[in-house]
Amino acid sequence: MFYDVIVVGGGPAGATFARLAGKFARVLLIDGAPLRFGDKGKPCGGLLAPDAQKVLRKSGLSVPEDVLTEPQIDFVKTIDCKSGIIRNYERTYINVSRERFDRWLISLCDEVVTVACGICVNIEKQGDAFYIEYRNGKGEVAAATCRYLVGADGAASVVRRFAFPGAKPRMYTSIQQWFRNKDSAPLYSCIFDESITDCCSWSISKGRYTVFGGAYPMDMPMERFENQKKVLRRFGYILEDPVRTECCLVLRPRAEKDFFLGEDGVFLIGEAAGFVSPSSLEGISYAIKSGEALANALACKAPHKSYRLLTAKIRARLMLKTLKCPFMYYPPLRRFVMKSGIMSAKKDENN
Ligand SMILES: Cc1cc2nc3c(=O)[nH]c(=O)nc-3n(C[C@H](O)[C@H](O)[C@H](O)COP(=O)(O)OP(=O)(O)OC[C@H]3O[C@@H](n4cnc5c(N)ncnc54)[C@H](O)[C@@H]3O)c2cc1C
CATH class of the missing domain: 3.50.50.60 (FAD/NAD(P)-binding domain)
Incomplete structure (x- = not known):
C-alpha cells in the first residue's frame, strides 16, 4: 500500500x-x-506542565475527564539531598494517565x-x-x-x-516504580542528589499510587535508582514493595x-x-x-x-x-538559590 x-x-x-x-x-x-x-x-x-496545557488549549483540545487522574498538583517540592534543603515552588500541573x-x-x-x-x-x-x-x-x-x-x-x-x-x-536511563499509597499527602517532588545522578529523580502521586522515578547516567542505572530510594528514607520516603517497575531512555539535549x-x-x-x-x-x-x-x-x-x-x-x-540548568544542576548554585528562597512558596520546610 x-x-x-x-x-x-x-x-x-x-x-x-x-x-x-x-x-x-x-x-x-x-x-x-x-x-x-x-x-x-x-x-x-504524566504531568501536563503549563506549556502543555497552553498548547492543548490553543489547539482547541480539552483533556477529557476520564484521562485525568487525581490529585491535581499545584506545587513542586524540591529536595537537595546533600544539604537537606527543601523548598516548594508553585507550579500547576494537570495529572493524567x-x-x-x-x-x-x-x-x-x-x-x-x-x-x-x-x-x-x-x-x-x-x-x-x-x-x-x-x-x-x-x-x-x-x-x-x-x-x-x-x-x-x-x-x-x-x-x-x-x-x-x-x-x-545525550541519553539517560529512566526508571520508574509504582507503589501503593500509604496515606501519603498528594505530592510532586523533584529530588537532586549529585552523588547519584547529574539529572534528577522525582515522585508523583497518581491515584492510589505513588510513582517514584528518575533519570540516571547509562552506567549502573538500577544501582543508582536503588541508592536514591535509600537516601530518601532520610526525608520520610518509604519506597518498598513496588507493584510495577518500568524503564526507558530519555534524551537530554544540550x-x-x-x-x-x-x-x-x-x-x-x-x-x-x-x-x-x-x-x-x-x-x-x-x-x-x-x-x-x-x-x-x-x-x-x-x-x-x-x-x-x-x-x-x-x-x-x-x-x-x-x-537554566546550572541553577538546578550545579550544586553550589542550586543550594544558593534554594537557600535564598527566591521564587519559592511560603509553605517551605527546612531541615
Ligand atoms: C520516566 C519519564 C517521565 C516523564 N515525565 C514527563 C512528564 O510528566 N511530563 C512531560 O511533559 N514529559 C515527561 N517525560 C517526557 C515525555 O514522556 C516525552 O518527551 C514525550 O512522551 C515525547 O513524546 P513523543 O510523542 O515524541 O514520543 P513518545 O511519547 O515516546 O512516543 C513514541 C511512541 O512511538 C512508539 N514506538 C517506538 N518505537 C517504535 C517502533 N519501532 N515502531 C512503532 N512504534 C514505536 C512508542 O510505543 C510510543 O508510543 C517523561 C519521560 C520519561 C522517560
Missing part, C-alpha cells in the same frame, strides 16, 4: 501530526505502544488516518520512496511504502537511527547538534528529534508543538526548510532551558 506519509510512533508527537496531516494527505500511523507497554502506557510522569492520554490523542485522528498497531522493524529507501515493514501483535510482518517518513518514535527512535546512523544524542529535524524525505518530531527539556525532562508540549509544526510544513512547497523555520522557536526555547 502506498501512503503520502508513514508516521512511526503514536505518542503525543505522532498522534498530533497524523491528526492534522491526515486532513490533506494519506497517512499511515504505526504505533507500537500497545505491544510494547500493554495497558500501562509509555513510562512517564499517560496511557489514556495517548489513546485519547490517537482517537482524534481515527477518521482521517489509517492507524496500525505494530512495531516498525525495517526501513529501506527505494528510489524516492520509503519501504517500511512492521510486525503486528500476532508476529506477522506487514509492509507499506510512502513518500515521506516521519519518526515520532521517541528517545530510542529507529527512524533517527536510519536517517542519522552515527548520531549519539546544544543545537542534539536536535535532529531530518533530511531527504525523513522528518523527526517530538523526542525522536531531541525536543525535550534538558532542565525538567518535560517533553509533551514540545512533542505536540513539533507535530503541529511538521503538519504545517508538509503543506508547504519546501517542507524541510519550512519545518526548520517552524521549529526555530522550539529549539530556541530548549536552548534557553540549558541556561
Whole structure:
C-alpha cells in the first residue's frame, strides 16, 4: 500500500501530526505502544506542565475527564539531598494517565488516518520512496511504502537511527516504580542528589499510587535508582514493595547538534528529534508543538526548510532551558538559590 506519509510512533508527537496531516494527505500511523507497554502506557510522569496545557488549549483540545487522574498538583517540592534543603515552588500541573492520554490523542485522528498497531522493524529507501515493514501483535510482518517518513518514535527512535546512523544524542536511563499509597499527602517532588545522578529523580502521586522515578547516567542505572530510594528514607520516603517497575531512555539535549529535524524525505518530531527539556525532562508540549509544526510544513512547497523555520522557536526555547540548568544542576548554585528562597512558596520546610 502506498501512503503520502508513514508516521512511526503514536505518542503525543505522532498522534498530533497524523491528526492534522491526515486532513490533506494519506497517512499511515504505526504505533507500537500497545505491544510494547500493554495497558500501562509509555513510562512517564504524566504531568501536563503549563506549556502543555497552553498548547492543548490553543489547539482547541480539552483533556477529557476520564484521562485525568487525581490529585491535581499545584506545587513542586524540591529536595537537595546533600544539604537537606527543601523548598516548594508553585507550579500547576494537570495529572493524567499517560496511557489514556495517548489513546485519547490517537482517537482524534481515527477518521482521517489509517492507524496500525505494530512495531516498525525495517526501513529501506527505494528510489524516492520509503519501504517500511512492521510486525503486528500476532508476529506477522506487514509492509507499506510512502513518500515521506516521519519518526515520532521517541528517545530510542529507529527512524533517527536510519536517517542519522552515527548520531549519539545525550541519553539517560529512566526508571520508574509504582507503589501503593500509604496515606501519603498528594505530592510532586523533584529530588537532586549529585552523588547519584547529574539529572534528577522525582515522585508523583497518581491515584492510589505513588510513582517514584528518575533519570540516571547509562552506567549502573538500577544501582543508582536503588541508592536514591535509600537516601530518601532520610526525608520520610518509604519506597518498598513496588507493584510495577518500568524503564526507558530519555534524551537530554544540550546544544543545537542534539536536535535532529531530518533530511531527504525523513522528518523527526517530538523526542525522536531531541525536543525535550534538558532542565525538567518535560517533553509533551514540545512533542505536540513539533507535530503541529511538521503538519504545517508538509503543506508547504519546501517542507524541510519550512519545518526548520517552524521549529526555530522550539529549539530556541530548549536552548534557553540549558541556561537554566546550572541553577538546578550545579550544586553550589542550586543550594544558593534554594537557600535564598527566591521564587519559592511560603509553605517551605527546612531541615
Ligand atoms: C520516566 C519519564 C517521565 C516523564 N515525565 C514527563 C512528564 O510528566 N511530563 C512531560 O511533559 N514529559 C515527561 N517525560 C517526557 C515525555 O514522556 C516525552 O518527551 C514525550 O512522551 C515525547 O513524546 P513523543 O510523542 O515524541 O514520543 P513518545 O511519547 O515516546 O512516543 C513514541 C511512541 O512511538 C512508539 N514506538 C517506538 N518505537 C517504535 C517502533 N519501532 N515502531 C512503532 N512504534 C514505536 C512508542 O510505543 C510510543 O508510543 C517523561 C519521560 C520519561 C522517560
